[in-house]
Amino acid sequence: MRIDKYLKLTRIIKRRTIAQEACDQGRVSINDKVAKAGSQVKIGDIIGIEFASKLIKYEVLDIKDHIKKEDVETLYRIQE
DSSP: OBHHHHHHHTTSSSOHHHHHHHHHTTOEEETTEEOOTTOBOOTTOEEEEEETTEEEEEEEOOOOSOOOGGGGGGSEEEEO
16 A cells, blocks of 8 residues: 555545655655655554654554544554
8 A cells, every 4th residue: 555545544644645745755754764655555564754853653553445533543553
């Protein structure tokens, strides 16, 4: 699945266009490599996102095309 779609689906970023812009600005990485909006995400990948001056990392636990809002947290885990 594309990184921009995954970020929107998991509600880490609310809109896909904003996810695409974050990728274009170089603020999103997959396994410590800068990701483009079309980069593919796999289970086990570590996604890093720079929010302001803070870096938050998420581990991809599962990938689904459709999911209910209540079940979103089963798709990723925040890395400490």
